[in-house]
Amino acid sequence: MKQKLVIGTRGSKLALWQANHIAACLREHYPNIVIELKNMVTTGDKILDVPLAKIGGKGLFTKELEVAMLSGEIDLAVHSLKDVPTQLPEGLILAAVTDRVDPGDALISPEYKTLDKLPVNAKVGTSSLRRKAQLLNARPDLTIVDLRGNLDTRLKKLTTENLDAILLAVAGLRRLGWAQHITQVLPQSICLPAVGQGALAIEARENDAETLDMLAFLNHEPTRQATLAERTFLAEVEGGCQVPIGVHAQLDQDGQVGLNAVIMSPDGKEAIRDTIAGCPAEAAMLGQTLAVRMLNNGGREILAKLFENQ
Numbered sequence: 001m002k003q004k005l006v007i008g009t010r011g012s013k014l015a016l017w018q019a020n021h022i023a024a025c026l027r028e029h030y031p032n033i034v035i036e037l038k039n040m041v042t043t044g045d046k047i048l049d050v051p052l053a054k055i056g057g058k059g060l061f062t063k064e065l066e067v068a069m070l071s072g073e074i075d076l077a078v079h080s081l082k083d084v085p086t087q088l089p090e091g092l093i094l095a096a097v098t099d100r101v102d103p104g105d106a107l108i109s110p111e112y113k114t115l116d117k118l119p120v121n122a123k124v125g126t127s128s129l130r131r132k133a134q135l136l137n138a139r140p141d142l143t144i145v146d147l148r149g150n151l152d153t154r155l156k157k158l159t160t161e162n163l164d165a166i167l168l169a170v171a172g173l174r175r176l177g178w179a180q181h182i183t184q185v186l187p188q189s190i191c192l193p194a195v196g197q198g199a200l201a202i203e204a205r206e207n208d209a210e211t212l213d214m215l216a217f218l219n220h221e222p223t224r225q226a227t228l229a230e231r232t233f234l235a236e237v238e239g240g241c242q243v244p245i246g247v248h249a250q251l252d253q254d255g256q257v258g259l260n261a262v263i264m265s266p267d268g269k270e271a272i273r274d275t276i277a278g279c280p281a282e283a284a285m286l287g288q289t290l291a292v293r294m295l296n297n298g299g300r301e302i303l304a305k306l307f308e309n310q
């Protein structure tokens, strides 16, 4: 067993909360361990004024941490699973996927509270293509305004930019103790979450058996299986850019994995929805099968148009 582990993390409030949370779990599990946190800056932290979909590229929030891991500067990295590309660099693996508290998206609208009460043409802030498309699908009259930056910046912009509402992940708000700002958790019939939303991913070196062994207790197997289904779905659909897709997999009482997904055009006018269920051992196959079916049922045309317009 190692006496010391170095955790790499981004410097945002949410990233630090997540890294400190994992550090606390490790200290509790291994009372004599020394944990060091190393703050690092990723490309996604540097470019704050451009919508992520426009920056393009994958691993905007993970790459610098992965380089540090491969060079041995850090032993593990803590990420929001939704920021982790489906293909990891050679030599790195997900040592653990934690249980997720809440995968959903929250509306914050101090004045109007819920989506159906927002006035016609209300201004809603989000820079996620996925949230934008699903909002417009439910409410074509809304005006969607770009909203980048860390969680605290985005909350401030609600007031400073005169927005009627903003959308953020429930998990992030809860972690930072800001759940009281939530005025509605959007139902999944309106807004399906991003792949992996709400779970933490612990990444480590594939050949570092000692560290992998020490991190194993952090893994929540049902969540790993559910998010594996989501990530295989994404890998099959993805064509090199951010795509407006929502997907959520969950284990039901019979132990089956159920997967709900949507592929939308960015304006929310076209939507392909589908669902699949099966046994957890086939999680990857379920995600892939569902993706192929949705691509064949009109998803491919939606994506082709998306790439044409880039």
Ligand SMILES: NCc1[nH]cc(CCC(=O)O)c1CC(=O)O
Binding pocket: 080, 081, 082, 083, 151, 167, 168, 169, 171, 172, 196, 197, 198, 199, 200
């Ligand atoms: N895009 C940044 C990001 N990455 C993870 C979360 C939320 C926490 C999570 O999904 O685990 C957020 C903020 C948000 O989307 O509102």
